[in-house]
Amino acid sequence: MGLAVECNALVKDFGDVRALDGLSFQVKNGEIYGLIGPNGAGKTTALRIVSTLLLPTSGSVKVFGQDVVDDASEIRRVISYLPEEAGAYKNLSGYEYLEFMAKFTTEDKEVIKESVDVAARISGLEERLKDKVKTYSKGMKRRLLVARALMTKPKLAVLDEPTSGLDVLHSVHVRGLIKQYVENQGVTVLLSSHNMLEVEHLCDRVALIDKGKIVAEGSPAELKKSVNASNLEEVFAKVVGFV
Amino acid sequence: MFKGLFNIIVKEVKELVRDPKILLGMIIVPLIMFPLMGFAIQTSMETAEESMRSISIAVMDLDEGPVAENLTNFLIALNVIIVEVDYLNFTEAVNYVQQLNVTGLVVIPSGFSNNITEGLKAELDVYTVFRGGGIVESTSSSMISALFETFEEGLVVQKVGEKFPETRETVLNPIEMSEKSIIKGKPVNVNPSVLFGLMVLQSTGMPVGIMMLLIFAMQLAATSVASEKEEKTLETLLTLPINRFTILAGKLTGSIVVAVIGAAAYIVGFNYYMSSFMGMMPTEIGVDLATIGLAPTPISYLLLGVSLFVSLLSALALAISISIFAEDVRGAQALVGPLSMLLVFPMIIMMFTDVYALPFPLMIVLLAIPFTHPMLASKVAFTGDYLTAVIGIAYVSIFTIVVLYIAARLFGTEKILTAKLKFRKLRFRKLKK
Numbered sequence: 084m085g086l087a088v089e090c091n092a093l094v095k096d097f098g099d100v101r102a103l104d105g106l107s108f109q110v111k112n113g114e115i116y117g118l119i120g121p122n123g124a125g126k127t128t129a130l131r132i133v134s135t136l137l138l139p140t141s142g143s144v145k146v147f148g149q150d151v152v153d154d155a156s157e158i159r160r161v162i163s164y165l166p167e168e169a170g171a172y173k174n175l176s177g178y179e180y181l182e183f184m185a186k187f188t189t190e191d192k193e194v195i196k197e198s199v200d201v202a203a204r205i206s207g208l209e210e211r212l213k214d215k216v217k218t219y220s221k222g223m224k225r226r227l228l229v230a231r232a233l234m235t236k237p238k239l240a241v242l243d244e245p246t247s248g249l250d251v252l253h254s255v256h257v258r259g260l261i262k263q264y265v266e267n268q269g270v271t272v273l274l275s276s277h278n279m280l281e282v283e284h285l286c287d288r289v290a291l292i293d294k295g296k297i298v299a300e301g302s303p304a305e306l307k308k309s310v311n312a313s314n315l316e317e318v319f320a321k322v323v324g325f326v
Numbered sequence: 327m328f329k330g331l332f333n334i335i336v337k338e339v340k341e342l343v344r345d346p347k348i349l350l351g352m353i354i355v356p357l358i359m360f361p362l363m364g365f366a367i368q369t370s371m372e373t374a375e376e377s378m379r380s381i382s383i384a385v386m387d388l389d390e391g392p393v394a395e396n397l398t399n400f401l402i403a404l405n406v407i408i409v410e411v412d413y414l415n416f417t418e419a420v421n422y423v424q425q426l427n428v429t430g431l432v433v434i435p436s437g438f439s440n441n442i443t444e445g446l447k448a449e450l451d452v453y454t455v456f457r458g459g460g461i462v463e464s465t466s467s468s469m470i471s472a473l474f475e476t477f478e479e480g481l482v483v484q485k486v487g488e489k490f491p492e493t494r495e496t497v498l499n500p501i502e503m504s505e506k507s508i509i510k511g512k513p514v515n516v517n518p519s520v521l522f523g524l525m526v527l528q529s530t531g532m533p534v535g536i537m538m539l540l541i542f543a544m545q546l547a548a549t550s551v552a553s554e555k556e557e558k559t560l561e562t563l564l565t566l567p568i569n570r571f572t573i574l575a576g577k578l579t580g581s582i583v584v585a586v587i588g589a590a591a592y593i594v595g596f597n598y599y600m601s602s603f604m605g606m607m608p609t610e611i612g613v614d615l616a617t618i619g620l621a622p623t624p625i626s627y628l629l630l631g632v633s634l635f636v637s638l639l640s641a642l643a644l645a646i647s648i649s650i651f652a653e654d655v656r657g658a659q660a661l662v663g664p665l666s667m668l669l670v671f672p673m674i675i676m677m678f679t680d681v682y683a684l685p686f687p688l689m690i691v692l693l694a695i696p697f698t699h700p701m702l703a704s705k706v707a708f709t710g711d712y713l714t715a716v717i718g719i720a721y722v723s724i725f726t727i728v729v730l731y732i733a734a735r736l737f738g739t740e741k742i743l744t745a746k747l748k749f750r751k752l753r754f755r756k757l758k759k
């Protein structure tokens with residue numbers, strides 16, 4: 084099994100602020116890997132670097148063996164990134180938005196149509212896709228964006244808090260879809276989350292990040308065992324040290 | 327790659343055209359404001375004309391001689407409404423005039439007729455009644471003086487005719503002057519004031535039009551960049567498998583498409599606006615511009631078109647580079663606003679004078695501004711100076727490429743995501759000191 088993401092001694096400075104401080108982790112092909120950690124831990128920064136939006140200050144990140152600095156355009160062809168706080172073009176309809184996005188990955192009309200259909204199913208928006216995005220609620224917009232991130236069957240989906248803003252039912256729906264996608268389509272997922280329950284059910288492996296460094300890594304079961312905790316929330320509290 | 331570009335252009339145009347604010351700007355201003363302005367001006371002009379036709383003058387005839395009577399009859403013959411107030415004293419007459427809504431008051435002193443027949447200077451006091459002081463009153467005031475001047479001219483003609491019954495014409499008008507012009511080194515039989523009128527039309531109409539198009543396009547480009555940040559769509563866009571230069575080019579082209587649609591609406595509206603004045607201008611100037619070489623040739627049209635296009639690109643590139651630093655649409659428009667000073671400055675100067683007549687440093691400053699050049703190019707039809715237009719186009723092209731390069735570099739780095747924060751920090755540091 085090859086590596087989807089290989090992050091090595093990654094450092095990122097924003098002026099005087101060190102957001103990532105020697106972060107290293109590896110995501111295997113076909114797994115769901117979660118980054119969890121308190122606010123400001125550096126999750127979003129790490130995902131943005133993997134997605135070629137930000138440049139590392141030092142260290143290296145490889146996606147399917149290609150370097151985020153030197154081969155950014157190759158990486159962009161195989162990933163899709165769902166930002167933590169994202170919007171869609173408000174004067175386009177949901178369909179128009181999905182079609183616009185699908186056209187970047189292929190020119191084949193059939194494939195575009197297929198992608199949009201997939202997205203319609205994932206989002207569960209149905210008839211509302213004909214309406215302008217500006218008429219959507221926050222959760223509807225999030226579902227549209229999650230759908231667009233998955234519809235093109237990227238080799239790696241980078242999802243920054245995919246279920247933030249979704250109600251319980253839709254969170255469960257989206258989680259189920261992500262899991263199903265990884266199993267059926269061979270998609271690799273790198274995600275971040277605050278929701279321990281979500282991470283525990285969804286992720287094959289997780290990394291606990293604090294102040295830009297990994298403080299614990301492993302499968303949810305391994306982590307619980309190592310610190311003798313009954314759930315990930317407890318692991319988190321013990322490792323970060325506020326019990 | 328072209329597929330991606332087209333995809334982006336289509337999306338930009340859809341987004342811009344469906345934006346209610348932009349739609350308002352494109353429809354309300356040109357298609358409603360201009361006609362309304364035209365209507366307002368036309369109506370007030372008509373009112374002014376109306377009141378000129380119904381001029382009324384109070385006459386206080388203290389002379390009661392034959393010339394004074396002639397004067398009154400002359401006014402009546404010209405449809406002036408005469409109100410006789412000679413039975414009052416002056417203060418009473420003034421009160422009376424004030425109450426009666428009369429346009430003017432003439433006081434003919436006693437001895438008026440006598441002085442004129444004796445060949446002495448006669449005095450005449452002509453008052454215009456001020457009420458609101460609007461355009462209507464100023465025209466009726468000049469109407470009144472014109473009336474009395476005409477009467478005086480008639481007296482002159484009559485007196486000259488008495489002295490020189492044979493040669494009256496030549497005594498009154500001893501010189502027959504005919505005014506002509508030299509254009510592009512060739513003498514032509516056209517009154518220069520007619521040509522100046524045309525040039526003024528050209529040198530005000532063109533810059534105003536160019537300026538409106540450019541400002542509109544710049545606002546569009548700024549909006550299209552900044553709304554990606556405001557609507558949080560930029561991050562997604564930047565991770566798509568598409569060249570960032572293509573994104574930039576798509577935004578430029580989309581803004582141009584919409585700006586051209588807007589410009590067309592402006593032209594329609596502005597034409598309507600101008601046509602409201604046409605009734606007041608001499609319609610036929612009686613000059614065939616083509617025969618005297620003043621009609622724009624195909625080459626000058628081409629040069630003007632190219633010049634306009636490259637400066638449009640430079641304006642958009644400038645607007646895009648600047649709005650990268652803004653965090654929302656309003657911020658971007660505030661940043662781009664001062665750029666329009668760059669447009670107004672050359673326009674004002676070019677409307678009143680020739681660039682090359684300016685002091686050297688000012689001339690350099692003006693020529694360094696790209697937007698000066700399409701205005702210079704718009705004068706090519708009059709000067710035949712194609713070289714200036716070509717040099718201008720070359721300069722603006724280079725300027726545009728440099729700015730586009732900088733914009734693309736900013737777009738290509740992470741600065742587009744972090745620039746705003748740095749901007750803030752700088753300000754913060756300054757405050758701390």
Ligand SMILES: Nc1ncnc2c1ncn2[C@@H]1O[C@H](COP(=O)(O)OP(=O)(O)OP(=O)(O)O)[C@@H](O)[C@H]1O
Nearest residue numbers: 097100102121122123124125126127128129744747
């Ligand atoms: N563009 C930026 N400029 C300056 N500092 C930044 C920037 N982006 C992030 N930071 C800083 O980097 C650190 C990590 O931020 P990041 O957004 O990666 O955290 P996070 O783990 O995603 O937090 P959250 O759970 O709140 O989303 C924070 O201290 C933040 O202030």
Ligand SMILES: [Mg+2]
Nearest residue numbers: 126127128167
């Ligand atoms: Mg985050």
